[in-house]
Amino acid sequence: MSTEDRNRRARSVSTATRWSGAVLTMGLVISGCATIPTSGPVHQVEPPVATATETTAESTVAGPEDGMSQEEIVRGFLAAGAGQENDYGVARQFLTPDLASTWRPDARTVVFSGAAGIQQGLEDDQVRVSVDARALIGDTGIMQRQEAGSSEAMDVELTQVDGQWRISDVPDGVLIPASNLNELYRPHNLYFLAPDGETVVPDPRWFPDRPGVSTSLVRALLAGPAPYLESAVTSAYPADAELEGASVPVQDGTATVSLNVPNYSALDVATNREMYSQLTLTLLALDNVDRVDFLAGGGQIDLGSSNQEMLSTDPQEVPGRQIGLDGDQLVFQQGGQSSPVPEVSQALVGSDPSDPAMNRDTNEFAALTQNQSELVTFSTFQPEPAERFTGTRLTAPSVDTDGWVWSGDQSGQIRAVEIAQPDADPVTVDADWLDGRTVTSLKISRDGTRALLVVADGDSSQILISGVRRDSDGTPESLNEPYVVDSGQGAAMMGDARWISESQFVAATITDRSAAPRLYDVSGRYRDLPFLEGGVEGISGGNGDSEIFVVTDGQLRMLTGESWSLQSESVESTAFAG
Known part of the structure; x- marks a missing residue:
């Protein structure tokens, strides 16, 4: 299949x-x-x-x-x-x-x-x-x-x-x-719940590629998320839920999962649907599973009305247009054409701008100014840029789903500000494990639960994913100890990484020499994309691997098959929403 x-x-x-x-x-x-x-x-x-x-x-x-x-x-x-x-x-x-x-x-x-x-x-x-x-x-x-x-x-x-x-x-x-x-082994995604209750978050696990992997997956799912996702995601399963019996049998394409769920209530249809969604999304990715029968409390769980939608792995898409810079002017770029961003196109003129970012509604913005030493925010409602904080070699801003703009710096400090509150002080996001290390890239996932980081340490770099902990109002608090996606030789010169879906991202070495960006999944597998003889000045990623862009030799190019097709000779520093 x-x-x-x-x-x-x-x-x-x-x-x-x-x-x-x-x-x-x-x-x-x-x-x-x-x-x-x-x-x-x-x-x-x-x-x-x-x-x-x-x-x-x-x-x-x-x-x-x-x-x-x-x-x-x-x-x-x-x-x-x-x-x-x-x-x-x-x-x-x-x-x-x-x-x-x-x-x-x-x-x-x-x-x-x-x-x-x-x-x-x-x-x-x-x-x-x-x-x-x-x-x-x-x-x-x-x-x-x-x-x-x-x-x-x-x-x-x-x-x-x-x-x-x-x-x-x-x-x-x-x-x-x-x-x-x-x-001998194969990565599989377990699925947990984002705080919004409407989104599932992949958690990659590696198991031997042999009969019985369905049992391993269910046991791992019941054990909860990996440490780097703790408090960033949740599970509908109580901590003491367990398998009834020794295995999850799969026969004629049907996986039968019988669980002992303490305090199970057939009337709690919302929780039942969440449990079912986590389970089916995890198991239906197996080649030999076409259907999942889920039993708890002595029978099939009650999923309520059949016309109610289940949670799914449908990607959270971003708008198809990017924001970028044509000189100092802010522009939208799409389909090989550019146009000034209404009401704010001149907002950054004369400020040595770079790395503009925007929210999904394309009406709130952030950018770096003064040679990447200052982060500013502005919007179509408040077009005058407000200085929010300063630092050395700030990373390109990342706007999360709650309207917070994130950036890291050379000292390993992570800060975030809310665009809608231009007078508010920045929040320092606790990440002690970054002390003394240089953050070269920071992007928040489209579900708001994970930070994708590239961190330099001496002559090498690491690509990391860390769970985002927030308070009850959505204010960022801390980043968990990370999951290492790539490190050492594999990521020795990586400088930037951008999400293209909940489970994939593109990363590249920022260099003026010949280089090949890489397409990763969250398990750490990757493949090299076509080489760019002029090096890579910047990357951006939209909805999947059909929307991967690079700036090379001052030109914006898009990945098309085995080559990079020219999109613009003047627009640079592009970014999709997020």
């Missing part, structure tokens, strides 16, 4: 203590395996489609042979971590019978590069395994990318069974070479 069909269908409805190593909040993209496949139309970002039965790694996994040494047994066990068939049946053959029945391979995954180092331990029957860790995946599918140089080590104990060495003690989990990740 095609991605389009699946999307249409969706719209219709302990870490093991014996592991040691550096578990860092910042990470490194898994090079060589994090690229989105490029088959099909150039704009089509397809998820991996390999299934467990199609994975070539299965046929190469071999069990133990008589006479194997301790090291050979350990190496065989590590290699068998790629064999997911029959619940890692080959890997269990390297374990003693007692351990084989209790070992939990899905508890933790270490994605590593290079070869595993194996050394004799302190005891004769002990071996230590060390790897260069690129990412850690927990039992709920949350991936933590690791900084370059991060390592993980585990102690493995062995004993003889009928004269053959077998592993008697090893931490739960498996080790996976980075080059095999996309063959």
